[in-house]
Amino acid sequence: PAGTRRASLVARLSAEALGKMTQCDAIKAEIKTLGPYLGDLGHLAADSNSDLTITKTEFDAWWRTCDAGADTGARDKLFTLLDEREPDVLGRSLKGDEALSIGYFFHLNWGWRDFLADDAGGRWAYPWRQIIVDEIPPSAVDYVKLLSAERLVSTMACDGELGVRFLDKADAVGGEGPFDAEELACLGAAESLGPYYFPIGPPSGRSSNEYPSCDLEPMWYPAEFSLPATDARMRGRVRLAEVLIDDGRQTKDEVLGNAGCAPPMPTARALFPGECQARVMNMGVFEKASECAAAVLESTKCPSNAFQYSPNAATNRLYGCVCCENSQPRIAGNFAWTVYIAEEPRDPFAPGEGITYPNTPPPPPPPPPPESLLSIIDQCRVDCAAAGTCCNGQMGGDTTSGCQWLSCVQACAVVRTPGTEFYQNPALISSQLCGKRGCFLGGHAQCGQCDHGGGPGVTVGTCSGNCNDESDCLVGIYV
Numbered sequence: 001p002a003g004t005r006r007a008s009l010v011a012r013l014s015a016e017a018l019g020k021m022t023q024c025d026a027i028k029a030e031i032k033t034l035g036p037y038l039g040d041l042g043h044l045a046a047d048s049n050s051d052l053t054i055t056k057t058e059f060d061a062w063w064r065t066c067d068a069g070a071d072t073g074a075r076d077k078l079f080t081l082l083d084e085r086e087p088d089v090l091g092r093s094l095k096g097d098e099a100l101s102i103g104y105f106f107h108l109n110w111g112w113r114d115f116l117a118d119d120a121g122g123r124w125a126y127p128w129r130q131i132i133v134d135e136i137p138p139s140a141v142d143y144v145k146l147l148s149a150e151r152l153v154s155t156m157a158c159d160g161e162l163g164v165r166f167l168d169k170a171d172a173v174g175g176e177g178p179f180d181a182e183e184l185a186c187l188g189a190a191e192s193l194g195p196y197y198f199p200i201g202p203p204s205g206r207s208s209n210e211y212p213s214c215d216l217e218p219m220w221y222p223a224e225f226s227l228p229a230t231d232a233r234m235r236g237r238v239r240l241a242e243v244l245i246d247d248g249r250q251t252k253d254e255v256l257g258n259a260g261c262a263p264p265m266p267t268a269r270a271l272f273p274g275e276c277q278a279r280v281m282n283m284g285v286f287e288k289a290s291e292c293a294a295a296v297l298e299s300t301k302c303p304s305n306a307f308q309y310s311p312n313a314a315t316n317r318l319y320g321c322v323c324c325e326n327s328q329p330r331i332a333g334n335f336a337w338t339v340y341i342a343e344e345p346r347d348p349f350a351p352g353e354g355i356t357y358p359n360t361p362p363p364p365p366p367p368p369p370p371e372s373l374l375s376i377i378d379q380c381r382v383d384c385a386a387a388g389t390c391c392n393g394q395m396g397g398d399t400t401s402g403c404q405w406l407s408c409v410q411a412c413a414v415v416r417t418p419g420t421e422f423y424q425n426p427a428l429i430s431s432q433l434c435g436k437r438g439c440f441l442g443g444h445a446q447c448g449q450c451d452h453g454g455g456p457g458v459t460v461g462t463c464s465g466n467c468n469d470e471s472d473c474l475v476g477i478y479v
Contacts, residue, residue, distance in 0.1 A: 020105045020136050027103060028052050030140040042151030042158070043082060044144065047102060054100040066158035077167040078157050082150060085237045087133050103143065106132035133237075135189045146189060148258035149241035152250070169247065170239045177235055178245055178252050186261035188237040251287050253294075257345070264345040268293040268309070271339045271419045273377060274410055276308050276324035283307070283321040292321035293342035299323065305342040312336055327420050329433070335410070341419055380412035383479040384472070411476030426477035434473035 028050055031041075046054045046062035056079060063075045079100070086094035087106050094101050137143050144151065156162045177184075185191050235242075241259075244250045256262035268289035280302060283295040292309045296302050302323035310316050315336045327341060387408070411429055414422045422429050 023136050027140045043154035052102040056098045068160035073164045077164050081170050103136045105134050105136050133189050145260040153240045169243050184234045188234045265290045266293040266345045267343040268340045272414045273335045275330040275337045276339050277328040277330045278325035279322045285320045296323045296342045308337045308339050310337050376416050380409045384408035387479050408472035408476035411473045415477050429477045
């Protein structure tokens, strides 16, 4: 009819589709080999038949293996949250289908051939293209990294660390989120992550309607288009990551680093409780020891990678992160602190590294990580108390009040924790730490038998506080 234009609507398999389908098959096979390399695949382990789809039945079967298996409320809430981050655009929805899809690729091509314009002469075609979501990255490693926040939440929920109350916080996510547009695009997979995206013509079409045609005439169709509610859709895809940050379980930098959207954070390896011998400068206040480690590694004024940090909010706010001259412990240091070594960030699952393909037998699993500082301290407390010679240093009427913080625990933790010259070297601790406490065993050998005056040994009041520290220290290196 007059005043109208003729157009053709053609639905076809995109140029990327076959490549993406092939890539899905590779990821499907490869993800089977990741178990030995990752601490936990989280809910991805529920894909029992490796078809890149987790049905509700498969999810429920996986949940029954969890410590929280009896908490069906948390199970159903977690499944709903994971399902709600899936695409629901252009009349094609993956939500509410009783299944979680592992890997999907949505993109939109639109535009008009400029030969429809008056006097165009059939010259140009500039399709406008937008990636809505591309969760088919180059490798399974990239995929599990992309879903690191979701895997962490599902792992903690499975272990019973999170319940419905925590998961309900995802429904309350609102206001301004912590991520900018570029970070949202990465976490939400709203960009090409794989090798099979080949735009036909300029990916964005053109920058304005004045982008010239052959005869430099303006094109008649608009150059920009945005799907409705794009911002809300992107926020919905990262809700679990936002909840982790809001709840203080991870920092923004940790979330981005784990997902491959930023350089990974350095590792803060705990050495011993207490303070370092020589402090150099305050680096500022940080939420996590890993952020303090990053500041230490970046600073040109820190002579070593050693630093002391306190997770206690009041101590942290007052003194911040302090870099040290070396990793030597300070005599009678304050146990509100812990001394760490900042280690350069490592990404064992970077693309092309640490990947074992299905036709290659997987190598043996890596050795278990070193025992954490917290478990070492806890065990030292138990061992020092059980030794029967742990004195409270006359620090009050409660005869057990001092044991958990006195020098027995410190000496025990130092000798058992790798990273310093004192590791497995009780003789060095005896000469350089214990012997500097101002009380030697020569005239006070009885102090080595101090049991708070409740049995064989000495009575309360006979040993000085320093002497009790001395005997505690010597006990601690041999318990």
